[in-house]
Amino acid sequence: MRQVGIEVPKVDVLEKALGEAKYGADLPTGELLFLKVLRSPKPHAKIVRIEMDEALRVPGVEKIFIAKDIPGKNLVGTITKDQPILASDRVRYIGDPVALVVANGEEFAEQATKKLRVIYEDLPAVFQPEEALQPYAPLIHDKGNLLLEFHVIKGDSPRGFKEADVIVEETYTTTWVDHAYLEPDAGISYLDEQGRITVVCPTQNVHYDQKEVASVLSLPLDQVRIIQSVTGGGFGGRLDITVQCLLALAVFHLKRPVKIIYSREEVFQITSKRHPLKIRYKSGAKRDGTLSAVEVDILGDTGAYASYGSTVAIRSAVHATGPYQVPNVKVRSRMVYTNNSWSGAMRGFGVPQMAFAHESQMDLLAQALNMDPIEIRLKNCLRVGSETATGQTLMASVGIGETLNKVKEWRERGFFSKNNPKRPFIKKGIGIGSMWYGVGNTGIANPSTAQVEVDPNGEIRLFTGVADIGQGSDTILLQIASETIGVSLKDFRLIRADTAITTDAGATSASRQTYISGNAILNAIKNLKEVAIGEASQLLSIDEKDLFYEEGKVKSRTCLTTSIPIKEIAKRCGRVIRGEGYFDPETTRLDPETGQGAPYATYAFATHLAEVEVDLETGKVRVNRMVASHDVGKAIHPKNVMGQIMGGVAMGTGFALMEEFIPGKTTSFVNYLIPTSKDVPEVIPIVVEEKEPTGPFGAKGVGEPALIPSAPAILNAIADAIGERIYHLPANLERVLEAIHKSKQR
Amino acid sequence: MIPPFEYKIPKTIEEACDLLWQAEGKSKIIAGGTDLVIGLRNGDQSPQVIIDITRIEELRKIGEMNGVLSIGAAITHSELASSSWVKKYGKVLSDAASEIGSPQVRNLGTIGGNIINASPAADTIPPLMVLNAMGRVVSKEGERQVPLYQLFKGPYETNLKPYELLTQVIFLKLPSDMRSSFVRLARREAMAIARMSVAVVFQIERGKIEDIRIAVGSVTPTPQRMLEAETFLKGKPLDEASFQKASHKVSEKMISQSGIRPTTSYKKPVVEALFIRAMRKALEEQA
């Protein structure tokens, strides 16, 4: 029974297509109280006083909570706990939550919010990371404005540059980007039948949410239950706490069911953003194109709170070289607090920003050396046996070369169109972007767990804490389980992402769930098979070592006709048989001084080739097509992999050309433009399968890799078209036209 | 949350005028609602009465009489874009309508709403200006006809009194030998407000430009005719040099209206290029 590598219907697709799926805002209403948050209009201020008399007089208002109503620790954060649920003494960015209104109906909650008066005393604010590092800069947190400084040092970079025949050095900047997930954050909370505070909402990690809610309310973990509702996208934006603690706080005090729905404007204002990075990048290469050294300096803006700031600082440093062998590397990466909107996890954790820089550098080197952009990459790309910048030797599954070869075939086939002499103001160009991406968290334990059980009634249950946020993990994990147990997918029931009945699988992030939770499920099934063999041995009176498991049955090695299906075993035992699984990828901690170590068990690789056309008179760029070649190890569900690639290209097109969140200015989709169906290029997805020996059926991951090479490919294609490079994202009308004018002045 | 309001659906212009008069300035007309509802939602507008004009037969008609084309104020952009009359007698307008927003927005949004909302970026206004369109405005006080350019006071501001209703837009049918075109630039391919737009109408007589009208959108406080460029081009040959010089008159006028801003370094060359492109497009399309 083959289930892996084929295109089974996604298990959630029917419910979504029929409109039956219940997203956060669709959750049952009934007798619910409604929550609304009052937020800071100031980037940095002391809260002198909150006057709530008038607001409390609004009919229907039940209660107004402020910081002092929080019974536990009023600070959350995935790594550094520095973000209050309700600001206590001061606010640090425009949007910081100050008070929570609970009312009998949304309109009352909203009215009361407007009647609340907060007396602020302005504090000096700082908006530029460079300024925030100055000795007299206002402190955003007491411990100082530098969240983290991290280095990756290998070889001897000054010597590497001495050996170089060409050196290119440039500075690249990127800006805030919103996840733009379709579903605004929303959710409900109530006391379940066991009296536990239960929160149902879209999220990427129920077990993290549970810990934070318990800590905020000072409750034992088992008194808090988080259930993931159907989730309309995440892209990292739902790795942090959104509505969970606010909902739980209200239920904690009022013991009544409550609901919250963020407006689109709120989602824009207060959820995390992609970190703006400033990247100074120096590369050296020998005459034949071989890289001899890179030096990279990264300065990131984490905004008011840490969130995933340190993760991004570290991951961008670790990935700074791109998928290339570089003998001499020196990277410094710093992440800094400011009074801007807070940055957090967003599809790629800093790697998309880095890829923009390292891929621009590769093209600049190719240009300086008069080399073909694909050839210079092929010359330098990682292979089996290569050593990365952190000193890790790659043992298997290094498909970067193959992804390059695949796009080269398309280029050589003359796939790309020529300039049209009738439209002299439109110039076409093509560009390459490559990337690598370490699957899972960086140099730290990030285990997953799973259980599989067979019921005496024949039901097979797969328990996983993994949150499917639309990317398809429900289907993929079931495919893996179904194929490994040898029982049809239809016989399975999936129980997922509910802290009361599933165990910790870690976050749906870092492209880790297929690889890590897939492996946890394989281990659970291995365990289940052992249990089944043990039980069968009793039932059949055959020694365990004469039994083996195959295609859903325990079979005898000696007698070909003796076998017993796994469902039959559970039935005959009269009880549930169960397997437990655990998996933590093999990594080593990175050296705190030099960043050396093996931070990931495996890496995904990809190359995109973009064709763009640039309007030389207006700066308008159109991406015509994108050949997107991805080494995913093994495509468990090929269509789903292609879906991820298509979505990644769409998002990458936005990142390259138009997406820009401006704190305090951008309000909604009115002024935050993402590509429409008419802006997205034709995508030719190519799946490369360099099997990962430790992956489930050889699989790695594709979620974030899908996005990463698009923007670099587009930017390189623009440079190819106009003969001048753009160093700041997004490449909007104004920046492109400016570059065109510069190229004419040459 | 939108505060409560009364919703009225008059069937005739008279009835609408009565309702508007009675509301004493506390009403708002709704057609497609694609601008108004945004104002209601963000609190900019809080009328006590909303008067839906989309069931008034007369506002839903496109008519042709004595060389004049008249378009009901509640005609949608989709209808404008597909009307054979508009395509024949005012293609510059149907072209513009077909590029607005997205199919959903074009199916709801109306020409009347586009005009009265008076956005500097309203896509139908530059074409209507080069068509020398007039608005027919009706109220309890009577009827008046106003040249479109006289309607606008500033960005999002018109001279309409709160009890007045725009019923029709009228213009002389564009003779078939006149050339016209509309060009538009936006930050993405759909659902994006114009960064800049240019509409032109002109006639060629013995190789020379006659009777030219030029209007720009999005770069001045309200869409505007570019009279200096028009005067300059009259009697000039159809060559690159004339277009170039005229394009400078366009950008000079833009700067005199909007002042020098950080965005001027972008807008100046681009409005010039778009103007020249509009001229070329008009020549190519009907050549």
Ligand SMILES: Cc1cc2nc3c(=O)[nH]c(=O)nc-3n(C[C@H](O)[C@H](O)[C@H](O)COP(=O)(O)OP(=O)(O)OC[C@H]3O[C@@H](n4cnc5c(N)ncnc54)[C@H](O)[C@@H]3O)c2cc1C
């Ligand atoms: C997503 C989106 C995209 C858009 N894209 C574009 C675009 O590309 N180009 C563009 O130009 N516009 C665009 N718009 C704006 C809008 O759709 C247009 O301006 C549309 O023509 C407005 O018409 P309406 O019928 O919806 O107006 P309404 O919202 O119904 O009314 C707008 C205003 O005009 C008044 N009004 C309406 N009709 C009359 C009348 N007959 N007499 C007197 N007053 C009247 C109303 O009281 C109100 O103040 C977009 C809007 C949205 C939401």
